[in-house]
Amino acid sequence: MRRPRVLVTLLVLMMIAAACGQKAGVGGATSNDAFGAGGASNVQAGGAANGDTGGTGATGVADTATTAPGATGATGTGAAGSATSAGTSHAATATPAGDRTGITDTTITIGVHAPISGAAPFPQSSFQKGSPVYWDFLQTKGGVFGRMVKVIIMDDEYNPASAKRVCQQMVEQNHVFLLIGGGGADQITACAQYANSVGVPYLSAGVNENGLRNLRGYFAFSMSYPAQSPLLVQWATKKLGGGKFAIAVEDTPSFADAHASIVSAAKAGGLQIVYDKSIPKTVQQTDALSIANGLRASGAQIVYILASPQSFVNIAAAAAGQAYNPHWIGPGITSGLNLVAQVGCPAIGAANFLSPFPELDVIDKLDPDFVPAYQKYAGGTPDDISLALWGLNKGLAQVFLAAGKDMTRQSFVQTLESGKRFTTNVYPAGQFSPTNHFGSTQAHMLQADCSSRTYKTVAQFASGF
């Protein structure tokens, strides 16, 4: 380094100036207005006004020209009073009249994030084979007004930071029209909040409600975990005989509402809560044994578990090893997959999980198109992940078709909120309104059948038992 002092001083000056200026949009407007029609825009350029997403204390020098070459390129986005708290360069500044990113004359591009590696992975091949099937099928019927739908799948590594990162990548580089979350409440929450800040619609199966309730562009297409609690309590009392009840919920703020809801539902239903402890996000051998032992010592006959499928299997296996076989129940998207039955049987016994989609045993009666379409376009026998994707895409297609040929992100959201009922006969019907983005009131009840190592559907489209 020949003249480090000069170089470094320059760079440090540049850095300080850059840090003091150009603080557009950190003052957390929630950019719900990016979706059009809605309250008065209260976004302030360079503002530290609404501090809920962490304004970095604008020192009022928002207009200072910086010496950094890069900053001049950023003035265009910054000064427009962008409602982005993620500092990305576009989206919310689009005219509310119509954001058609991701839609061309021939294609609609959508993005999906799901855990393919990390603590609770799905098999990559299931996703890759399963996602295009419905769209290939629909294409023979004219597609979405002649357009094909392309699905991009990315791995969120069961980590909310990675989820946000891949969502950002899909929005900024692949220019997806909307985003879908495959599973994992923390990851869904992180990505949904990001998507909302840049005006991208986001859909997922129902998980938590906290942190998602006020997002204008977020829609849950199945019952949320808190909403499922009364159903589970009814199942426990009417079909399983009630008795001593244990609650094991993963220790994350995302599940606080689910936890509160199951506790109150259990009390209202007359169940005796003998165990209520939180379990860590990753449960390993010693943890599993300790938790199983604690459950056994409490004498619980029915255990409500809300955690990753991996944790569930480990705890169930440890419990079975101790000759303790309670009845496992829980809300779900992922614990009711055949994958879990394959790995978890015989320890999980006749576990009952609610699910937004039915299992393969009844799908031929509900939607006879699925299996032939899968065999034609993907080849081989379908698995339940593909079934879930089929149902999801089918519902999505209905919304696309209802939104009309000239669809924008805003019109997509408005179509969902219009109160129209979307039925797929796979997922429960969804009906949303401007004030209710959790539009489902039914779920399917699955039961593990360890003789075949699969889950069977024991109740369909149930809103009570």
Added chain:
Amino acid sequence: MTTIDLRSEDPTEVIDVPRVLADRGWVPSARGWLARFAVVFAVVFVVLGAPFYLHTRQVDLAAAPIYAIIALSLNVLIGYTGTISLGHQAFVGIGAFTTAYVVGQHHQPFLLGIVIAAALGGFQALILGGLALRISGLYFALITLSYGVLAQESLFNIKSLTGGGAGATAPMPTPIRTYYFICLGFLALVLYADWRLMRSKGGRALLALRENPRVAATFGINVKLYTLVGFMVSGVFAGIGGALLAHRDEVVNSVGFDFQLALLFVLMTVVGGLRNRTGIVISASLFALLKMLVQEVPGFQRTLARWDLTLPVLFLLGGIAAVAYGVHKRNRIVLAVGALAGLLAVLVLSPVRVPYLEDRLAEIPVLTPERASGVVGPVLLLVVLTRLPGGIGQLVKPIQLWVSGRRFDWAAGRVKEVVITDVRA
């Protein structure tokens, strides 16, 4: 009068003394200076211009200076104080969660977040350094390992401070392009601080310490003090890196700070070449940008995807190399294995159908960019440790010396072996 500078921060570097003496007084021509200036300008252009050219990849680009800062902080520990740290993700994570707490939860200014993160990073490093005074070398590595696990499973999961499973938020303070330059600015700051530290009396004391603490003590160097200084500096740098990382990702979660991240940091630092700042910056940037590079370089992804072609070609090349080596060193086993591999590869590539092998080859999964970094990284590490001790720094040193006005010398910068500490405990 020209003074000959034979000093090198790295005592394991091989200095060709006769060559240095012979070249004394040599000055490049005008054309030579022009060429050197052109190279420097090209490098600066790439670094400063990247976010404009790759404007959809700016978030990825910002990772490069951040990882460079983290690798430099680990270099202070491993390269200067001679302490191996297998829990460095904890140092970085503390910086990340601190700034998320200060800026995200309490809405303080960005710079305040960085400062507090750096301070906390230095403070907890100091505590760990205190432990290092009592425990030596290899065993201390295990303490750092255990500390890393402690941080990930316990500290970073305290809900009130870190948001637990859902994580904490740390919003990016400026648009991404500006943020890239902010990170570059911090990298320059860290490099400058590192350079000044090593030029100072303290720095020389650190290096003496690393070579042999007992001998250093006899020279009157306060071993305890300088070990603590080294730890503190490393912690401060790591805190800065962690804070910048948090603002880049905007969501910080304990899941990301696992043992494998710690190993990745060690990997980056060792592959860069210990005690060689340029090498470390380059190495860290490469690892940070590996996925992006694979996706942007045309044809690369196809190579990683078509294993039924790539693997036989590799085997063929490897087979030829092995045969050549076997002939040269008269090693019959190597020759036989090489010939076999080459023959098999030719068979597979030819129109003749090889039943079992071709099916197995077709089944090998695609080497996606994510998986590629998991394989390429450790291979590079092992190659550096066994064959190229100076790492990337060793490869870059000739160019560095050339740019600073010396004659170009291929053999400059050669390092004898990877030495973390000379104390052969």
Added chain:
Amino acid sequence: MLERLGVSHLTGTAIGAAVVLFLFATGHKEDLVIGVITGLAYSLIALGLVLIYKSSGIFNFAQAEFGSVAVFVLYLLRQNDMPYVPAALLALIAAVVLGLVVERAVVRPLFDAPRVTLLVATAGVALLSIGVTFWLNDAQGRTVDPAIHGNQALRLFDIIISWQRVLIVVVVLVIGATLALFFRRTTLGLAVLASSQEPTATELVGISVKRLSTLVWGLAALLGGLAGVLVGPFEPFGPGGMTLKLLIPGFTAAVIGGMGSLQGAVLGGMIVGVGQSLGASGGLLPESVPGGGAVITFVLLAAILAIRPQGLLGRTT
């Protein structure tokens, strides 16, 4: 043997007995049992670590990966319907082959390098193994079946111990004893110790240090593979699963017991296991501080290294 029990040994045993009694009294006896039986898995890894350390002073970070490779091979073979015993044997052979390759390609070139460099090198081997397994096998959790089926072997304080766990106990004790005898009584064992302390002198006496190194690494890989095959069935494993779950506690166990002591490895494993189960059961730490097991492990490790660096059963040589 009684003569070799020094004062420190007696105080140590007294402290240990006091702790156990305390745990019984405070209602943690089940955690004690859980801790001991899961801790023996760590002991198995620790034995391999101590073996390598005694013979070459290296901290082998790839020890758990020998187990990973073995259990993956076992899984693949069982998927293809090979009967258990030959599949397990082939899995162990695979682990040994890996160990020999590592010895030849990584350890030999770095024979005279500082031990810290070798630590980083073995960590690189572990990372490479994890990377390759991830590439070839995906992140999915897989299961293997245990060597001995059957759940109810013993019942201790309401905790049921399966036959597989009993097998692990037996294997650990047998291997521990065999290795101890090997180092103390056989010439080969003595040669291994000699080559680690005085390689030049050993060569001068006519013993090939390189051959001994190969032998030791093959043996350690066998132990690692055994650990993988025996411990694998307890929960679904993925790439790097063994390293993440077993290596760090294994090292802690080895250090607590004393890196030069095989009995120490066994004892250390049990101690770490008990620490973790106490942390997991939520007995010792407040609710708001998660990860109790990690905290207790760290505190134990720091305490031992600060107070008695040679480990509980190590000698001060």
